[in-house]
Amino acid sequence: MNYFIFILFLSLIIGCSSQKKGSDQNPDDSEIVNDTIRIANDELEYEIIIFEPGFNSWLVTQKPRGYYSQTYLEQRNRIFVTNYNIRANNPTQYGPDLYPMQINYEYNVDYGYEVNYLLYNYFIYFQEEYGQRLR
Numbered sequence: 001m002n003y004f005i006f007i008l009f010l011s012l013i014i015g016c017s018s019q020k021k022g023s024d025q026n027p028d029d030s031e032i033v034n035d036t037i038r039i040a041n042d043e044l045e046y047e048i049i050i051f052e053p054g055f056n057s058w059l060v061t062q063k064p065r066g067y068y069s070q071t072y073l074e075q076r077n078r079i080f081v082t083n084y085n086i087r088a089n090n091p092t093q094y095g096p097d098l099y100p101m102q103i104n105y106e107y108n109v110d111y112g113y114e115v116n117y118l119l120y121n122y123f124i125y126f127q128e129e130y131g132q133r134l135r
Contacts, residue, residue, distance in 0.1 A: 073116035
């Protein structure tokens with residue numbers, strides 16, 4: 001199995017693992033436990049897990065799934081990831097606490113709606129909660 005994991009802020013993990021054959025788990029299965037949100041899509045082999053106190057309650061106050069198109073979310077995530085990675089590459093200027101490592105978000109990969117929706121909303125939350133501007 002090939003595993004690929006990156007950590008955003010020590011709170012957000014997006015991983016890619018090899019596809020599980022014969023799984024009866026539905027694509028885009030969602031699971032919310034306390035302040036942990038897990039979205040898994042076995043067909044696309046991607047998963048997003050967010051461990052951030054307060055993110056779950058904040059998320060329910062945001063625009064619902066389906067409000068934004070997947071194309072819009074992907075475009076915004078490209079901008080957010082690019083700016084985040086610039087800051088992660090300059091720890092003396094931006095600090096290693098908020099930007100501990102780069103995010104390997106590949107622009108030509110279809111991560112699916114749920115992953116893009118959660119990543120987009122996490123970036124919005126990150127900006128509001130920590131007073132950052134990634135636009």
